[in-house]
Amino acid sequence: MYKRMKLVDTVRVDPTLLGEDIRDSVKDALKAKLEGRVDKNIGSVVAITGIDEVGEGRILVGDGAVYYDVTFEAIVFVPLLQEVIEGEVVETVEFGAFVSIGSMDGLLHVSQITDDFMSYDGKNGRLISKNGNRSLAEGDRVRSRIVAVSINERDPRETKIGLTMRQHALGKIEWLEEERRPKSEQAE
Numbered sequence: 001m002y003k004r005m006k007l008v009d010t011v012r013v014d015p016t017l018l019g020e021d022i023r024d025s026v027k028d029a030l031k032a033k034l035e036g037r038v039d040k041n042i043g044s045v046v047a048i049t050g051i052d053e054v055g056e057g058r059i060l061v062g063d064g065a066v067y068y069d070v071t072f073e074a075i076v077f078v079p080l081l082q083e084v085i086e087g088e089v090v091e092t093v094e095f096g097a098f099v100s101i102g103s104m105d106g107l108l109h110v111s112q113i114t115d116d117f118m119s120y121d122g123k124n125g126r127l128i129s130k131n132g133n134r135s136l137a138e139g140d141r142v143r144s145r146i147v148a149v150s151i152n153e154r155d156p157r158e159t160k161i162g163l164t165m166r167q168h169a170l171g172k173i174e175w176l177e178e179e180r181r182p183k184s185e186q187a188e
Contacts, residue, residue: 085146089140144170
């Protein structure tokens with residue numbers, strides 16, 4: 001889920017930027033420091049959208065930079081348990097598919113794609129169902145539910161988000177559209 005949040009942080013403004021407009025320098029420093037970072041409490045910082053307040057600057061002994069306490073607005077992405085989310089398959093592997101869900105990727109394990117057995121077709125880079133003639137490949141749009149979240153602040157690439165499509169109204173978007181069509185259209 002995307003959220004707009006008001007946050008407070010201390011930011012270091014390099015001495016080479018001190019001749020510039022301080023609000024612009026502070027915003028640039030915040031972007032460099034926080035955008036793309038993952039925090040267990042607030043999620044992944046997607047963008048710094050505005051500066052509300054810049055406090056008095058402080059200079060530390062031995063460092064020519066100025067440190068400012070800043071109140072600012074940011075857009076963050078927080079993966080919530082049981083949230084239904086749509087995304088795009090970015091990679092398929094033997095054990096499942098990685099789905100881009102906002103600023104992070106989630107894993108859709110083969111056991112969580114359909115009730116049917118799924119096997120990996122390495123030659124074509126897709127997962128194929130045994131009985132239903134369904135496949136899942138890179139670029140496919142899916143609707144899934146978040147069933148596990150393990151955020152790693154130290155190494156955001158190690159953050160793990162588990163997904164499932166084995167519930168009603170979840171699956172590859174094409175499959176869902178097929179199910180909605182009247183039976184007379186499906187037979188044609």
